[in-house]
Amino acid sequence: MRLCSIASGSSGNCIYVGSDATHLLVDAGISGKRVEEGLKNLELSGRDVDGILITHEHSDHISGLGVLSRKYEIPIYGTKGTLKALREMKNGPDPDLFHEIQEDNRFTIKDMTVYPMRISHDAAQPVAYKLGFGDKRIGICTDIGVFNDYTVECLRGMDALLLEANHDVNMLQVGPYPYYLKQRILGDRGHLSNENAGRLLNRILSDRTKHILLGHLSKENNLPQLAFEAVRMEITMGSCPYTAEDFDILVASRSEPSKIIEV
Numbered sequence: 001m002r003l004c005s006i007a008s009g010s011s012g013n014c015i016y017v018g019s020d021a022t023h024l025l026v027d028a029g030i031s032g033k034r035v036e037e038g039l040k041n042l043e044l045s046g047r048d049v050d051g052i053l054i055t056h057e058h059s060d061h062i063s064g065l066g067v068l069s070r071k072y073e074i075p076i077y078g079t080k081g082t083l084k085a086l087r088e089m090k091n092g093p094d095p096d097l098f099h100e101i102q103e104d105n106r107f108t109i110k111d112m113t114v115y116p117m118r119i120s121h122d123a124a125q126p127v128a129y130k131l132g133f134g135d136k137r138i139g140i141c142t143d144i145g146v147f148n149d150y151t152v153e154c155l156r157g158m159d160a161l162l163l164e165a166n167h168d169v170n171m172l173q174v175g176p177y178p179y180y181l182k183q184r185i186l187g188d189r190g191h192l193s194n195e196n197a198g199r200l201l202n203r204i205l206s207d208r209t210k211h212i213l214l215g216h217l218s219k220e221n222n223l224p225q226l227a228f229e230a231v232r233m234e235i236t237m238g239s240c241p242y243t244a245e246d247f248d249i250l251v252a253s254r255s256e257p258s259k260i261i262e263v
Contacts, residue, residue: 001136003160003261006030006038008142008215009254012060015140015162015215016042019133022110025052026129026140027061032068038257046072051099051109053116054078055143056123057085066093077101077109079116081125103127117154119144122189130154136263139163142216145190147200155204159263160211162252163201165231166191167221175221191216194227198234205240205247211261215252224251 006014012030016023016038023044028035036046052074055061065086069076076097078086083098101107103125106115116127121143128141139155142164155161172182172193185191192200197214214227228251232244252258 001131001133001138001159001263002042003138003162003211003213003263004038004042005162005213005215005252005258006035007254007257008162008217008252010060010166010216010218010220011254012063013142013216014038014064017112017131017138017140018042019112022050022112022133023048024109024112024114024131025049027055028052028065028068029059029061029063032064032071035064035068041257042260046074049074051075051077053114053129054082054086055128055140056121056126057082057089058123058143061143062086062093066091069093069097073097075099077114079103079125079127082123082127085124101127115154117141118150120146120189122184128154130158138263142166144192146188147192147196151200152203155200157206157208158204159208160213160261161204161209162213162215163197164192164216165194165197165214165222165227165251166216167193167218168223168226168230169193169195171226172218172221177220185221191218194222194230195234197227198231199238201231201235202238202240205235205242210248210263212247212249213252213258213261214249217251217254219254224253227251
């Protein structure tokens with residue numbers, strides 16, 4: 001399996017996960033042109049994409065979905081609530097391409113297994129995804145305001161994981177955002193802070209985990225190096241039997257594709 005973040009951040013998200021035979025995107029929140037440029041780096045094109053898995057309907061996850069899916073007639077997978085929200089959007093994607101999925105019900109696309117998991121976010125019916133091929137597992141989990149035992153259980157046993165590290169709490173609190181927006185981000189249906197990303201990792205890391213990609217960083221309330229160091233410190237100083245040096249930890253860029261991670 002391969003994992004590559006084509007773009008990840010508060011301004012737009014698109015993640016590639018694939019095997020030799022199956023090529024999937026998680027979200028399409030950037031322009032179709034940028035998605036195709038990212039696929040080109042993987043020696044693929046839009047014609048190779050077998051499906052787009054939508055986490056939720058916020059614009060930074062679906063802004064390029066309509067153009068891209070119509071151009072290549074790519075199937076779109078989302079929960080009932082997410083697809084309903086997409087149907088209600090002006091100039092949204094073609095409903096004929098929609099495939100409804102349910103949380104905790106796995107399904108297959110060619111030779112890959114997809115498992116949608118529940119998350120806490122202020123959207124219609126948001127999910128994160130676990131993807132599998134053979135005995136390999138990759139998790140994509142962003143836009144999560146809070147985690148619990150269910151989250152931990154779902155994300156255990158991943159070979160690679162893209163996890164949200166959205167904001168530094170202090171930067172957010174003293175920054176220019178209005179009070180209501182700060183409270184939304186900090187709330188249980190908001191976004192995961194750097195420290196909480198590290199605390200979640202403390203509960204799910206295992207000997208199997210090799211790669212961690214930190215994603216969905218806020219442009220205004222975080223810095224890549226700050227996220228990197230905060231998560232590393234939480235892992236090393238936390239209760240898990242590992243240190244940050246045991247893992248390949250990277251920060252996904254909002255504007256450039258990440259390196260290709262192979263598991």
